[in-house]
Amino acid sequence: xxxxxxxxxxxxxxxxxxxxxxxxxxxxxxxxxxxxxxxxxxxxxxxxxxxxxxxxxxxxxxxxxxxxxxxxxxxxxxxxxxxxxxxxxxxxxxxxxxxxxxxxxxxxxxxx
Amino acid sequence: xxxxxxxxxxxxxxxxxxxxxxxxxxxxxxxxxxxxxxxxxxxxxxxxxxxxxxxxxxxxxxxxxxxxxxxxxxxxxxxxxxxxxxxxxxxxxxxxxxxxxxxxxxxxxxxxxx
Numbered sequence: 001x002x003x004x005x006x007x008x009x010x011x012x013x014x015x016x017x018x019x020x021x022x023x024x025x026x027x028x029x030x031x032x033x034x035x036x037x038x039x040x041x042x043x044x045x046x047x048x049x050x051x052x053x054x055x056x057x058x059x060x061x062x063x064x065x066x067x068x069x070x071x072x073x074x075x076x077x078x079x080x081x082x083x084x085x086x087x088x089x090x091x092x093x094x095x096x097x098x099x100x101x102x103x104x105x106x107x108x109x110x111x112x
Numbered sequence: 113x114x115x116x117x118x119x120x121x122x123x124x125x126x127x128x129x130x131x132x133x134x135x136x137x138x139x140x141x142x143x144x145x146x147x148x149x150x151x152x153x154x155x156x157x158x159x160x161x162x163x164x165x166x167x168x169x170x171x172x173x174x175x176x177x178x179x180x181x182x183x184x185x186x187x188x189x190x191x192x193x194x195x196x197x198x199x200x201x202x203x204x205x206x207x208x209x210x211x212x213x214x215x216x217x218x219x220x221x222x223x224x225x226x
Contacts, residue, residue: 031212043202043217086155090212098145098170100215102155 002027002091004103012109013077021072021106023087031090038083077110115139116218124224131190133221135203143206144186148199193225
């Protein structure tokens with residue numbers, strides 16, 4: 001099946017710093033989503049971004065489908081950004097949300 | 113907010129007992145999912161539904177059954193709970209009427225089987 005690798009596995013920042021999280025995938029995809037799981041366990045959908053660039057406040061994401069990677073940018077980080085960031089994909093051959101494959105995540109800690 | 117409510121939020125049960133978890137949505141979305149999340153395994157799909165009375169198995173469906181008698185409710189049943197089913201269970205929906213839509217999760221149910 002498709003392989004999803006996220007880097008770095010862990011990241012520690014000071015409040016106000018910027019960061020880039022990466023998601024590499026081993027096959028072409030028709031569905032890519034980024035999620036944030038906060039320290040209380042809630043999973044929040046950040047972006048649905050199979051290709052192109054999107055921005056939402058301090059967060060933005062870019063997926064370069066032809067090169068099989070996606071980047072999540074966090075600017076001016078805040079302590080509330082702490083948690084685990086997951087990338088999830090569906091391969092072109094796999095069809096739908098039924099086949100979402102999640103990466104292992106990046107654990108982000110933002111210190112005050 | 114995709115209007116997803118999971119109940120109960122926490123449950124402790126004994127091995128061998130049946131357990132039913134409920135997922136309720138208020139926005140009439142077609143596609144619903146049950147996942148479990150475990151350390152070292154990440155998020156894994158248990159079962160999913162593509163409409164009323166239309167369900168199918170996911171990656172880790174053994175020991176679980178589901179039912180969807182109304183659009184708004186998707187039930188997950190552990191017929192005879194085992195310790196290996198101790199986990200955090202998340203319900204999710206595709207927000208949109210096509211299956212490849214953003215996935216939104218409920219707040220989870222923490223189940224402990226003793």
